[in-house]
Amino acid sequence: MTLIDGNHIAQQIREELTEQVATIKEKGGKIPHLAAILVGNNPASEAYVRNKVKDCEKIGYGSTLVRFDTDVTEEELLAKVEEINQNDDIDGLIVQLPLPDHIAPEKVTFTIRPEKDVDGFHPTNVGRMAKGLPAYIAATPFGILQLLERYKIETAGKHCVVIGRSDIVGTPMSILMSRKAYPGNCTVTICHSRTKNMPDMTRQADILIAAIGQAGFVTADMVKEGAVVIDVGINRVDDASRKSGYALVGDVNFEEVAEKCSFITPVPGGVGPMTRAGLLYNTMLAAKKKIYEF
Amino acid sequence: MTLIDGNHIAQQIREELTEQVATIKEKGGKIPHLAAILVGNNPASEAYVRNKVKDCEKIGYGSTLVRFDTDVTEEELLAKVEEINQNDDIDGLIVQLPLPDHIAPEKVTFTIRPEKDVDGFHPTNVGRMAKGLPAYIAATPFGILQLLERYKIETAGKHCVVIGRSDIVGTPMSILMSRKAYPGNCTVTICHSRTKNMPDMTRQADILIAAIGQAGFVTADMVKEGAVVIDVGINRVDDASRKSGYALVGDVNFEEVAEKCSFITPVPGGVGPMTRAGLLYNTMLAAKKKIYEF
Numbered sequence: 001m002t003l004i005d006g007n008h009i010a011q012q013i014r015e016e017l018t019e020q021v022a023t024i025k026e027k028g029g030k031i032p033h034l035a036a037i038l039v040g041n042n043p044a045s046e047a048y049v050r051n052k053v054k055d056c057e058k059i060g061y062g063s064t065l066v067r068f069d070t071d072v073t074e075e076e077l078l079a080k081v082e083e084i085n086q087n088d089d090i091d092g093l094i095v096q097l098p099l100p101d102h103i104a105p106e107k108v109t110f111t112i113r114p115e116k117d118v119d120g121f122h123p124t125n126v127g128r129m130a131k132g133l134p135a136y137i138a139a140t141p142f143g144i145l146q147l148l149e150r151y152k153i154e155t156a157g158k159h160c161v162v163i164g165r166s167d168i169v170g171t172p173m174s175i176l177m178s179r180k181a182y183p184g185n186c187t188v189t190i191c192h193s194r195t196k197n198m199p200d201m202t203r204q205a206d207i208l209i210a211a212i213g214q215a216g217f218v219t220a221d222m223v224k225e226g227a228v229v230i231d232v233g234i235n236r237v238d239d240a241s242r243k244s245g246y247a248l249v250g251d252v253n254f255e256e257v258a259e260k261c262s263f264i265t266p267v268p269g270g271v272g273p274m275t276r277a278g279l280l281y282n283t284m285l286a287a288k289k290k291i292y293e294f
Numbered sequence: 295m296t297l298i299d300g301n302h303i304a305q306q307i308r309e310e311l312t313e314q315v316a317t318i319k320e321k322g323g324k325i326p327h328l329a330a331i332l333v334g335n336n337p338a339s340e341a342y343v344r345n346k347v348k349d350c351e352k353i354g355y356g357s358t359l360v361r362f363d364t365d366v367t368e369e370e371l372l373a374k375v376e377e378i379n380q381n382d383d384i385d386g387l388i389v390q391l392p393l394p395d396h397i398a399p400e401k402v403t404f405t406i407r408p409e410k411d412v413d414g415f416h417p418t419n420v421g422r423m424a425k426g427l428p429a430y431i432a433a434t435p436f437g438i439l440q441l442l443e444r445y446k447i448e449t450a451g452k453h454c455v456v457i458g459r460s461d462i463v464g465t466p467m468s469i470l471m472s473r474k475a476y477p478g479n480c481t482v483t484i485c486h487s488r489t490k491n492m493p494d495m496t497r498q499a500d501i502l503i504a505a506i507g508q509a510g511f512v513t514a515d516m517v518k519e520g521a522v523v524i525d526v527g528i529n530r531v532d533d534a535s536r537k538s539g540y541a542l543v544g545d546v547n548f549e550e551v552a553e554k555c556s557f558i559t560p561v562p563g564g565v566g567p568m569t570r571a572g573l574l575y576n577t578m579l580a581a582k583k584k585i586y587e588f
Contacts, residue, residue: 106427123429127421130469131461133400135417157490165472167425174468175424178459178484187495189483190472196451201481 001258002151004230004265006143009150010273014059017280021060024287030091032287033062034118034279035084037095039077039103040070045096052094055276061283064090074103078111085113091286092118094279115292118282121168130175134291136282141172143274144209144230148183153207153228153263160186161205163198163218163251169211169232177207198222210251220256228263232271295552296445298524298559300437303444304567308353311574315354318581324385326581327356328412328573329378331389333371333397334364339390346388349570355577358384368397372405379407385580386412388573409586412576415462424469428585430576435466437568438503438524442477447501447522447557454480455499457492457512457545463505463526471501492516504545514550522557526565 024031034056038049049065056063066080077099084093093116099105109117114124120138128135137145148155160177164170174190177183191201192212202208202222210218211232223229233251250267258264265271285291318325328350332343343359350357360374371393378387387410393399403411408418414432422429431439442449454471458464468484471477485495486506496502496516504512505526517523527545544561552558559565579585 123421123425123427124418125421126424127417127419130420130424130465131417133417157488159490165474171424171469171472174472174482174484175465178465178468178486180459180488185488187483187485187489188468189481190468191481192472194451194474194479195481196453 001261002263003258004147004151004263004270006147006265006270006273009147010143010277012150013146013274013277013281014055017284018059020284025060030287031060031062032056032092032283033064033090034092034094034283035064035066035087035090037066037068037077037080037084037093039068039072039096039099042098045098049096051276052279055280056283059280061280062089070100072100072103074107077103077108081108081111085111085116090116092116092279092283094119115289116286118279118286120282126167126172128291129172132179132181134293136285136291137176137278138168138172139275139278139282140169140211140232140271141176142278142281143271144173144232145176145183146274146277147230147265147271148207148228151263153183155183155207156185158186158206159189159204160207160209161189161191161202162209162211163191163202164211164213164232165190165192166211170209173209173211177209212251214251215249216251216253218252218257220253220260223257223260225260226262227260229257229261229265230271231265231267234267234272295555296557297552298441298445298557298564300441300559300564300567303441304437304571306444307440307568307571307575308349311578312353314578319354324581325354325356326350326386326577327358327384328386328388328577329358329360329381329384331360331362331371331374331378331387333362333366333390333393336392339392343390345570346573349574350577353574355574356383364394366394366397368401371397371402375402375405379405379410384410386410386573386577388413409583410580412573412580414576420461420466422585423466426473426475428587430579430585431470431572432462432466433569433572433576434463434505434526434565435470436572436575437565438467438526439470439477440568440571441524441559441565442501442522445557447477449477449501450479452480452500453483453498454501454503455483455485455496456503456505457485457496458505458507458526459484459486460505464503467503467505471503506545508545509543510545510547512546512551514547514554517551517554519554520556521554523551523555523559524565525559525561528561528566 120136177186178188207228209230215235231250231252239247414430471480472482501522509529525544525546533541
């Protein structure tokens, strides 16, 4: 069994991007620049945005953090998005969610120009991805593809079973794994809360992607011997033995499943660290105008 | 076994739309108006566009046919698309494909405002569909959903197997059948040319959607007793007994499969007639501004 090391791969990607920044500087090109908008002071959101900005600084990107108080109007926020849309120095723009109740989050994220939507949440990017066109792939699907690719896991003709149909993980993964590409070319089955006989489905998987958000949902009897298991879940469970009082666990019962697998991602340290790398990767694509060539 | 009658359902939809036009007229509202752009004089394209315009006239829609010679420049064509984008009287716009080689078809169709993209081909519509948001559904997937719905076929918790991963049928159908809606809530498997052990997959299907473009691909041994079979294929095969010298057949070997099914669509007369109804349906949605409310 090979443990897939997301921290290692994420670090590798950051190093590659750092080298690319150096090359751009040498050639006098455009250094990637990410802008993040944060509304209010939700501690989790603060931490996420701070880390994203820090990640940019570490690899030599420019970054801009725009903050608004909770009472910002939708109009003010949209005006700022439009301003950044028009700012040629800024390549990528993310708006940290959640937003206060008086602001429609879709209205805001859909206002971001698809060319700058490095989160890959805009319908235009999702649609381009579904049509097999160049697109910003959202951070979690991006991370999973990279892990499969960098561990040279064969995918063509394999049966990939995805558990979960969320629009940020399950649905895009099912599209990506079936497309004519590597990683991809899988027969893909998507399962969810309405699926009957789930174990009969998951036991068919050569590649099993669990993204259902239930701690330890995937047990050993649900997994075929030799399967590749990608665990997207990050669930808090009580753990009195820890100072914090909780532990983070995945959607897969790691102890019992790991020994049946050919490859498995741990939680934490598997898919999780890849997501921050995904944002940096997309921002580089944006700066190089690799996705929207017309 | 119930034979699904696409001609009947398509006629039903046209009648409903005709009534809606009457109601709109009574209330002095906006009559739906479809514009079609045709470049060159490919006989098949001529026939398609003529039929679409005729369909509009029959149910009381306005219609505009814009014709260009084959030597139209990309700039001229794009300028016309932009002009129609800005014309408030025109609700829906389609550009008949194929286009001459010197014009990039994606550049043209992506220039159509998503709000007027009643073909449902623009990435923004595909992405909205994938995200579970209101969207114009392309004509063939629309037709299949309508057939399932109007024949009251249960879908929740069923296993739907889709053969084919094209971006106009297979991929959108796999997304639509897995979403949290009716028709939908299926466990969905998407199979294609790289799928191994195809019959093992298709035999699991409660609902089998064949869209692979190979005459008679689905044989009786690939179908579970009692399955619902939707045949999207329209393939020409030689038939000396016919004046034309050919017959149109589906992706399903109808004779041997029909007797195992609970429901099946014939070819012709199943999914085919539904596609023209889909365009009319979307044009009504466009006129009523039902999809893009902001």
